Amino acid sequence: MTKQERAARTRDALIRSAAGEFDRRGYDLATLSAISSGAGVSPGALHFHFENKAAVAVAVEYEAAARLRRTARLEYRRPSDALQNLADTTHALARLLREDVVVRAGFRLSCANDRRTELNLRQEWQSCVQQRLAEAADEGLLAFGPEHQQDLARTVVAATVGLESLGRDNDEWLSPRTVTGLWRTLLPLLAGPDAFPDPEPADTVTPAA
């Protein structure tokens, strides 16, 4: 392993350990010593990579944003229509929030963000949902005309953003069951007669565990 590879591995381990600390204890109570020992490195090694706690938090947020975008991009490449894609992307993002501590900590930091970075993960999630809905409208899949489009789009955005928000206190809100229930309620409102086959509210990508 080259020196660069070792440095990159240490940095990754520090980001993962920091995400765990931020997720468990919040930014204010997280300590640099717990972060370095959680990564199995010395405090000096941490300071080689990050100047202070704020710099570690910024790195966690950027890594979370990168993972969020990568997941959305992967879903987007699947051959399905925009409505199915919207439901599948929500399942994928909920799974990320459930399973990936870096993404979870990134959202938590981004929400508490007092202008530490330009990132806003909640807004990225919102834009992703809005784009898929606009594509569904372009593809002629929606049940409603332009006069109701804004109301429905906002309801979908609010409900999906709400899942993330609620999931912070109780991860049942991000479970496949809850996300499927949300789409079982909302898809019949959204899908017009040209949405064929009917979009599936359950996760069509990851089989149930």
Place this chain on the structure above:
Amino acid sequence: MTKQERAARTRDALIRSAAGEFDRRGYDLATLSAISSGAGVSPGALHFHFENKAAVAVAVEYEAAARLRRTARLEYRRPSDALQNLADTTHALARLLREDVVVRAGFRLSCANDRRTELNLRQEWQSCVQQRLAEAADEGLLAFGPEHQQDLARTVVAATVGLESLGRDNDEWLSPRTVTGLWRTLLPLLAGPDAFPDPEPADTVTPAA
């Protein structure tokens, strides 16, 4: 004015000034000197009431929770059925978040809350919505049987919690228009034939400005 009245007024002014600071700049960047000068009092007067910035933040959160509960209680006493009450309460809470800087700052602090207090304003909002829905079910107003009740209740909770979350970046999400649009979408899903007259999605309490 007695000494006690003066002290209570100063405390109120400090809470209002602190809420403005927390709302504009966030907890980390808010300063005690800006808070005391915003309230028109000396730093010494601030320290008479609050030990430090964390203590001011706790006071803002408790005051926000008190206002939220008072508003929900007032709505609850109105003579209307539980579904109309649910819609009206959401309008009232959105109005509070738009217009009352203490409530807005309280939500923001509560979201970033690293175990400063036992309060969780997002959870209070969620419980309020869930209670009204449970009452609507008891009153036989809902369109759906118990098998779909959980899906629909979760969708409503997620969408209303989402409005608060989205409203932090853009207060159009808390506007009467957006809240009315949400209910225009969701009420037809919720209201059964026994919900008569049809519940009104617009705010039935405060006339449009």
